Amino acid sequence: MLKILKYSIFDLLRSRWSYVYFTFYLLLGFVLLFLNNDVNKAVITLMNIIIVLTPLIGTIFGVMYYYNSKEFTELLLAQPIKRSQIFMGQYLGISLSLTLSLVLGLGIPFVMYGLFKSTAIFDFSLLILIGSFLNFIFVALAYNIALSTENKIKGFGYAILMWLFLAVIYDGIFMISLIIFNEYPLDKFSLFATMLNPIDLSRILILLKLDISALLGYTGAIFKDFFGANIGAFTSILILMLWVVLPLRRIKYKLKRKDF
């Protein structure tokens, strides 16, 4: 597995896409800090980008890598290596290289602008942690879709749809149900609904850490009570982990039955 992991990381490095991704984050970090020079404010702006872009890029990378390396994967499958090891190796390779680009790309400019001296260091590390989680989650989801769909175009379509659903449509449905069921107590429902979507969960986790949480009003207070307590923080990390583990299990399950 390690060998395959190493191979896929090197492969990705050769394909220059991780460099592009890395440079993108690097530029983003520098431009953000150049524009307002305040690490605290930059962290807030960064949140929006991380929450939308990391899932999208994770999804596209996952699907793209699977389809591109399909022939090589088939070659590997002919060797006496366990299927799960091949795919886990590939999965970890993509996720790790994406996470590395994220951490280095954003870390370098922020450290250069005095992150360690600023009070934002905790918020920033939370942001990076959540960004990495989102990478792992969405690459896993993308791999699931790619494994289940032979057709490349269809696979891409489904993957983008999945991202669109979790990033946009889900919130739309959420909002509409909040408006329709306005007369009922909704705090438990909203707590539950945010837990079900990794993007929403990440957004709320970061929002509550930033002092913007005072705007969230009554529901926000309930969220703060829940996530501020140890149980809440523990639960949300657990749920993010579940979001990684469950798709991985499905990959394994799919692999056992798939006829390549």
Add this chain to the structure above:
Amino acid sequence: MRCLILFLFFTITLQANTIKVCASCDVKTIKEAVLLAKKGDTVLVKKGLYKETKIYISKGIHLVGENYPVIDAEFKTDSVFAVKANDFSISGFKFKNIGMSYIKEIAAVFVSHSKNFTIKDNILENVFYGFIIQSSKFGLIQNNKVTGNSEKESTSGNGVHVWKCKKLRIEQNKIFGMRDAIYLEFVNESSISNNISADNIRYGLHFMFSNHNEYNNNEFRNNGAGVAVMFSKFIKMHHNTFHFNWGTASYGLLLKEIYDAEIHDNYFEQNTVGINIDGCNRITYKSNHFIRNGWALKFTGGCYTNTFEYNNFMHNAFDLSYNSRLNDNKFEANYWSEYTGYDIDKNGLGDVPHRPVKLFSYIVGKTPETMILLRSLFVDIINFSEKVSPVFTPDKLIDKTPLMRPVNPVE
């Protein structure tokens, strides 16, 4: 004739005596000195510790503390000075440990039915009420420092508590850790300026039924609920700073039923709500700065004929929100950091009108729970589509001539 006047003048001034109070003087307590003093006399209290309360002053005398003599009330439930006199002054004292009571109003200085008085340069520590002024006129309360350690609203008092007064000046006081820093009720034609009120558990400034007053150059910082002003007419608020009033129940400035007021050149930074406006008519808001607030302006009731011009709205989560109709309010030539229009003729005014109400703030106004979708991509998308073709937000609520650059930018 002139000699006679001079003579009379000198005899009168010479008649005013000074009574010294100290541990080694003839007069050892302030109470004794006050009893001895005649109208116009000065009681000079030397440095030392005086454990006294219930000092009644009924004549126009001047109490002067030298090097801040300490008056310790030892948490007795009585005011230190209770004054009912004209032409008196109290200055240079340090009051400590005023007792708390649920039924009595106990203050360091309790003034009632008085005229022409000055209370200045005092230090008040750990007090229940600082100053209570009732039914009085022409007073100056200046340069006092009041600190309390309030924990609960029900067991704490106000820094400067004024009831039914006229023509007062409350200036350069610093008030921390009380319930309300400055509380005014039925106070008219007064001026409140250059005060600092911070870290009070309820309001930095609280007034009701107080007309024709001016509030200038005050700073209100980190108060539990910010500043609340209600049921008053003809008020002027200029050059005040409201900042860091941040919390779920906090306002920079809460206006309720305020009519015909001027709110100019104020600075609102990082408050949960910059100004909460409830049933206020005919107010002009001019050259105010709203910077990084949750809501810059939040309307919660019928507000008519208000004018907003030359204000800066910068980096607020919401510039404007309302839950009823906002007819007849005029927004003109404000700077909005969210404005994305252009200025082809380079006259400094944007060519496309700006709509300050976003669809999301409209939805949040209707269903507050949706607030948890703040900063979601979905929200950005619906805001954008609403901006391009407005359906829900009112057509009339626009700034036709938004400024391209901020007015008098502050550092």
